[in-house]
Amino acid sequence: MKTDRIQAAEGDITRLEVNAIVNAANTTLLGGGGVDGAIHRAAGPELLEECRTLGGCPTGGARITRGYRLPAKWVIHTVGPVWHGGKRDEDALLAGCYRNSLALTAQHDIKSVAFPGISTGAYGFPLERAARIAIRQTRESLQAHPDIEKVIFVCFGREARDLYDRLLSHPPQSI
Numbered sequence: 711m712k713t714d715r716i717q718a719a720e721g722d723i724t725r726l727e728v729n730a731i732v733n734a735a736n737t738t739l740l741g742g743g744g745v746d747g748a749i750h751r752a753a754g755p756e757l758l759e760e761c762r763t764l765g766g767c768p769t770g771g772a773r774i775t776r777g778y779r780l781p782a783k784w785v786i787h788t789v790g791p792v793w794h795g796g797k798r799d800e801d802a803l804l805a806g807c808y809r810n811s812l813a814l815t816a817q818h819d820i821k822s823v824a825f826p827g828i829s830t831g832a833y834g835f836p837l838e839r840a841a842r843i844a845i846r847q848t849r850e851s852l853q854a855h856p857d858i859e860k861v862i863f864v865c866f867g868r869e870a871r872d873l874y875d876r877l878l879s880h881p882p883q884s885i
């Protein structure tokens with residue numbers, strides 16, 4: 711698989727010129743802080759209006775809306791697990807966020823999508839453990855969805871960027 715289908719970048723996901731950006735939401739889908747707050751601020755009030763029609767989203771699930779005032783045409787809202795030490799299925803739920811978000815990406819014929827570090831902020835998921843899950847699941851999903859051309863992991867800070875670059879340079883079987 712061409713490895714340049716997966717890249718890491720640094721910066722503010724709300725400014726990225728990609729077809730879709732993924733939001734690290736909560737189960738209400740009614741906004742919050744962190745990247746959720748940034749995306750709602752940048753997209754404008756119509757985003758919340760559409761989110762209200764969705765009736766929430768379970769942890770590990772994903773829902774799609776328009777992007778409104780964002781450069782991205784779509785926002786995929788996914789709900790990451792809160793980290794409780796790793797014994798409450800957090801790894802599988804986090805993998806589900808990436809799997810379900812990429813399934814929606816393929817379903818809507820979206821070619822480029824950017825992810826923030828789902829659950830690695832307020833939800834406390836350890837950064838490297840989350841990055842390994844994200845990369846492993848994304849590689850698997852890109853095999854299943856060959857029409858997705860580019861996935862960008864948006865790192866908010868140098869530490870995350872260096873980590874993703876290091877992990878992405880490893881061959882698939884070693885992640």
Ligand code: APR
Pocket residue numbers: 721722723724734735736741742743744745746747748790826827828829830831832833834864865866
């Ligand atoms: N662009 C890219 N990444 C960002 C941005 C941004 N503008 N703002 C924050 N981040 C990064 C954080 O540094 C972190 O690495 O996004 C990652 C996810 O952090 P959170 O936004 O705190 O999301 P999460 O840990 O999944 O917690 C979700 O927080 O905002 C509430 O409503 C949200 O209840 C939900 C919870």
